Amino acid sequence: MAKAPKNAISPTRAEDYPEWYQQVIRAADLAENSPVRGCMVIKPWGYQLWENMQRALDDMFKATGHQNAYFPLFIPMSFLEKEAEHVEGFAKECAVVTHHRLEPDPEGGLRPAGELEEPLIVRPTSETIIGATYAKWVQSYRDLPILINQWANVVRWEMRTRMFLRTAEFLWQEGHTVHATEAEAIEETEKMIDVYADFARNWMAMPVTIGAKTPGERFPGAVETLSIEAMMQDRKALQAGTSHFLGQNFSKAQEIVFQSESGSREYAWTTSWGVSTRLVGALIMTHSDDDGFVVPPRLAPIHIVILPIYKEESRSAVLEYIDSLATALRDQSFHGAPIRVEVDDRDMRGGEKKWHHVKRGVPIRLEVGPKDMEKDSVFLARRDLGKSVPMPRQELIANVVELLDEIQQSLYDKADQLRRDNTVTITNEKDFRDYFTPQDPESPEIHGGFAWCHFADEESLQPLLKELKVTIRCIPREANDASGTCFATGKPAAKQAIFAKAY
Amino acid sequence: MAKAPKNAISPTRAEDYPEWYQQVIRAADLAENSPVRGCMVIKPWGYQLWENMQRALDDMFKATGHQNAYFPLFIPMSFLEKEAEHVEGFAKECAVVTHHRLEPDPEGGLRPAGELEEPLIVRPTSETIIGATYAKWVQSYRDLPILINQWANVVRWEMRTRMFLRTAEFLWQEGHTVHATEAEAIEETEKMIDVYADFARNWMAMPVTIGAKTPGERFPGAVETLSIEAMMQDRKALQAGTSHFLGQNFSKAQEIVFQSESGSREYAWTTSWGVSTRLVGALIMTHSDDDGFVVPPRLAPIHIVILPIYKEESRSAVLEYIDSLATALRDQSFHGAPIRVEVDDRDMRGGEKKWHHVKRGVPIRLEVGPKDMEKDSVFLARRDLGKSVPMPRQELIANVVELLDEIQQSLYDKADQLRRDNTVTITNEKDFRDYFTPQDPESPEIHGGFAWCHFADEESLQPLLKELKVTIRCIPREANDASGTCFATGKPAAKQAIFAKAY
Numbered sequence A, B: 001m002a003k004a005p006k007n008a009i010s011p012t013r014a015e016d017y018p019e020w021y022q023q024v025i026r027a028a029d030l031a032e033n034s035p036v037r038g039c040m041v042i043k044p045w046g047y048q049l050w051e052n053m054q055r056a057l058d059d060m061f062k063a064t065g066h067q068n069a070y071f072p073l074f075i076p077m078s079f080l081e082k083e084a085e086h087v088e089g090f091a092k093e094c095a096v097v098t099h100h101r102l103e104p105d106p107e108g109g110l111r112p113a114g115e116l117e118e119p120l121i122v123r124p125t126s127e128t129i130i131g132a133t134y135a136k137w138v139q140s141y142r143d144l145p146i147l148i149n150q151w152a153n154v155v156r157w158e159m160r161t162r163m164f165l166r167t168a169e170f171l172w173q174e175g176h177t178v179h180a181t182e183a184e185a186i187e188e189t190e191k192m193i194d195v196y197a198d199f200a201r202n203w204m205a206m207p208v209t210i211g212a213k214t215p216g217e218r219f220p221g222a223v224e225t226l227s228i229e230a231m232m233q234d235r236k237a238l239q240a241g242t243s244h245f246l247g248q249n250f251s252k253a254q255e256i257v258f259q260s261e262s263g264s265r266e267y268a269w270t271t272s273w274g275v276s277t278r279l280v281g282a283l284i285m286t287h288s289d290d291d292g293f294v295v296p297p298r299l300a301p302i303h304i305v306i307l308p309i310y311k312e313e314s315r316s317a318v319l320e321y322i323d324s325l326a327t328a329l330r331d332q333s334f335h336g337a338p339i340r341v342e343v344d345d346r347d348m349r350g351g352e353k354k355w356h357h358v359k360r361g362v363p364i365r366l367e368v369g370p371k372d373m374e375k376d377s378v379f380l381a382r383r384d385l386g387k388s389v390p391m392p393r394q395e396l397i398a399n400v401v402e403l404l405d406e407i408q409q410s411l412y413d414k415a416d417q418l419r420r421d422n423t424v425t426i427t428n429e430k431d432f433r434d435y436f437t438p439q440d441p442e443s444p445e446i447h448g449g450f451a452w453c454h455f456a457d458e459e460s461l462q463p464l465l466k467e468l469k470v471t472i473r474c475i476p477r478e479a480n481d482a483s484g485t486c487f488a489t490g491k492p493a494a495k496q497a498i499f500a501k502a503y
């Protein structure tokens, strides 16, 4: 008889981190590659995660005064031509619609027909089409601010794709706002990166650092790009959300002009901000382990799964007991919504069923059989801890909300610990090189971390960064007042940046 | 001084119905045409309606056991080639992606580059791409049923577009299910058309008839297409939702095969069903009047708008009074969600402000000034009735939920009355011709209605129907047992169908 594997996911993180990531997605039924190059199918379990993220973010956007709207999928090519810088940065690899008809070809197949006068680009982002619309909407200061968000699919023709992290088509939201003053636009930019950080920390249980991008890392056309950066378990950084202060750059390109209260004609100030299904990838890599996906309770599609254990003669008694337990749990509210409980009574081997839910990351698993019933008790396993303990039913019912909060917090703490363990301050180039060079040739994937370094000049660092495949993640907002000397050049440096390898 | 127009919308329905429709959309700020041919911008007020529709439908889908997922935007051309009949019906006019890059052209503009080996079609509907995925998922009867819905954008290259009713890009949901037995798939098809009818009647306050399409009007490839048909105010029919029983046609084309409990290999039975942003157009044309949009409370983005009326010295007292009133209203729940109240304290002329909300269709408008406060009363206007009455504050607070339900019901009743007034039974061709020929050359748009007629053979009616621009809407499920004779041929006929002009 074959020995049971120690872990549900093979390879483990230590064995092959990138492959582990793919296997977690597969084992948890989150998504799969589609027959269309670079596009994925988001399966129900993965899509529910995205829906839960959407709901939470959407509520936060609305609470900060934003409304949703919807703009066209297509952007006329001429819109991108108008904006050289934008074209440079974004529109190179994109899906181009050139025909509007299919007709039978002589070989019995189909061929494109009806060539368009002007090609249409499937939106890689919507600044240009939304800006052109805003230019019509904005006449007077009374029309401002415009605070609009769009939930949409976008397409960027990526050559190397990885599910959730980088796909040709992905789902996202893009906020696009217009303001009468620079100060108000900057305030909006900051407000939205704070919303993202709040969401990452309190819903995703994912620690993030808020910071500003250096000029070389900014969104094309932005005056300032703020981002939240998270550390994955392989110690790489993942940019989880960005908020751009666009100054008057886009309003000048798109003629978003308003008459001020004093009667003058002025260019408006704009911002844009977005997060995408990439967050699902971030969530997977922040919490999952060698047994599969781990999901924080606040985003979990199901909080608690109950597995009945019975022989035929005890069946109805056990199911009745479980039914009443499930009701008592569902009657309680966890952060404003009823606790989500699934009773899994499928005809399946117990071990297989247990592992099904472990791999999918359900936060709490309860097993209930006749013996548990006798003791008016359940067998409880926390996904984050991985061990089972008996618990009196009444105690569970009384403490379930607290327990879910505790799991949420423990996931955050664990991720935070990893980040602290792998964050260093580096003051010279030798240490920097050592830090970002894999020590263990057996597992080159996991090394390094976040290096806080004073730096003087982004340009001069490029050869070193390119060599080591390191990027400047951000100039963190927190604790960044003390000046020092550049780790590479020794020149005086006003600020520290976080350097890391990144997704 | 110019005389104030009698109505806020010009032209009126009687004067020019199609133009009235466009003007209602404009006056209510629901949507506008975009710079991209045939695509619209859905503005916040219109998008909130769609969000409210989505939320209600999504809850109903989940309550009937469905889950959401997401499939690629693009469909490889070869997928459509495989299915001749499907191509015939759908894929002719569509957006074809042929290149994946833009590069600078010699004249300083851009041009498509990177030709794809195989063109990609922007999905006009997703049967083929979803079916190909299901073929991989389904192996055994244990994998069935698959009950999945997708919220998505789709593109059909329409030549003549009209906002919400027919646009090149539109938003919709498409359910795609797979079953082990024919009976179960038929049950699903019926269940979902019932969900749509429930939604139309109880949320949209829109009476609909459930029926089956005749063979000539079916979805290409469907064995049976069920639809809900509503009557617009110009007496035309609008198909508001469809549910298709696809038999084994799609599973055979896509090899969706499963091993049955007894071990045999069988083709699965599939269904698909969908509604789209077209429903917003249906809502507009069902309830709006010559003063603009009218929206049933259950879908209204805002239930109640409060307009403060004050001079500078009474300002703070009035606003305080209103604030407490708004809180008392928001504390109440209308069909499971808090009552949505907006206080509009913008600096704007009172008449302009009032008409702003009338045109946008807010169900209840309250005006509150110092004199009302003295009487502890408000001035209340129902959008559906159009007249204002004073009402004691306590009475309003005590009865507001009932009042909203009353408005909802009265809108339904009014629409139902229109439909009853314009539904006839016709038994001969002369009456049929008379009914569907405009009597008033001044307003040819509004005439006809729903004609219930026994008919023997769809084919033989085509010349007559084509001449009069009438279509067979459906064979209604209700009251359709008595046989008779065909209105056109006099042959024995088992069933009645509803004949109407249609959107």
Ligand SMILES: [Zn+2]
Pocket (backbone or CB within 6 Å): A086, A090, A124, A125, A126, A127, A128
């Ligand atoms: Zn762009």
Ligand SMILES: [Zn+2]
Pocket (backbone or CB within 6 Å): B086, B090, B124, B125, B126, B127, B128
């Ligand atoms: Zn199709």
